[in-house]
Amino acid sequence: MKSNTHQVAIIGSGIVGLAHAWAAAKTGAQVTVFERTDKARGASVRNFGMFWPVGQPADLYPVALRSGELWREFATAMKTTARPCGSVHVVDHDDEAAVLEEFVKLGGDLGYECELWNRATVESRCPGVRPGIAKAGLFSPTETNIDPRESIATLPAFLTEKFGVRFRWKTAVTEVTTGLLRTADGTKHNFDDIFICSGHDFESLFPAVFTTVPMKPCKLQMLRTVPQPGGWKLGPMLASGLTLRHYANFEICPSLNAVKQRIATESPELDRYGIHVMASQDRNGGIVLGDSHEYANDIEIFDKAEIDDLILRELRRLFDFPDWTIAERWHGIYAKYPDHPEFRAEPLPNVHIATGMGGSGMTMSFGLAEMFLGKQLFSS
């Protein structure tokens, strides 16, 4: 346990910064979070709110499950939305059904809790699936639907009330050295440890660190329907056969290559924009829909109508929600460190960079931050 004279600064109030603030505060340190905007406005409030352990490779699955315990602790304490609804990958091709079957066998041996569902079960448990289309479904019980806007807005209050974490909003950090940071108004602040959790803005403070690191920003387009009528419920969160080529867990299946090749040949437009389709439900009943993946130099500030149309085309092929009226469209950008769960560096003593979780920040941040701070940084 650190004494509360151990001062820790966190730069960034997205999920990665908040996870580090929580983990550091639990060691007994006095934690201050610096956020340059008036509230978190980055990737952490722009996502699906899918806590999605099943998408993780087997070695990270237990870390994701630990994150889930922490999400439950937070949601229970603050009475925020956390729907432990599980997930279903709904597939409509035989080659995709073969991947699901293979994953249930191989993944089961590795500890994933999954069941293969036939069409009748998919249709009875997932009211949004178009009748007669599913070849099979992969049900996983470990997924939880979080509302990102609600939870990221509430986490600061939780950390302040329970752990005395301080927040400095509208305070950009412009310079960091060992033991000291400077904010945009020129003020200097002393800290024992400084964590830079600045999301896709990873280069501003320590550009030299990233000249040789293959870190990439990635832009995703998203949509949300109006609240569904009559309190209609989605049931488990939904993914499709396209998703099999997106998450690392399915890489253990030799049959996946055939799916990837067919999609590349039949629908190159989906690969061009990295499109796979998923659906979650927000606390007001709206269905959150997405997404696409455009990397680095392909990223433009303007969203492409073509991408939204492709996402909706693929979703509507499989799913039939009562009301498809689109209420909101937006994009988010995250930092992706390819083939790694996250990026960590210590550019100066006691100055730590943590970013690069890609599409898994809501799933992995709590577990990874706790693991890093608990076992490595403060273990002495």
Ligand SMILES: Cc1cc2nc3c(=O)[nH]c(=O)nc-3n(C[C@H](O)[C@H](O)[C@H](O)COP(=O)(O)OP(=O)(O)OC[C@H]3O[C@@H](n4cnc5c(N)ncnc54)[C@H](O)[C@@H]3O)c2cc1C
């Ligand atoms: C569209 C979309 C859908 C996604 N869906 C999911 C999902 O369903 N499940 C899942 O697990 N993950 C999902 N993700 C991934 C997840 O959202 C990200 O991994 C995660 O939000 C990244 O968090 P972060 O804290 O690194 O970044 P951010 O949330 O972007 O936070 C970084 C913060 O740092 C602040 N900052 C930067 N520089 C400074 C500075 N110098 N001084 C002060 N403050 C600074 C920024 O203002 C910002 O608030 C999705 C991402 C997107 C974009």
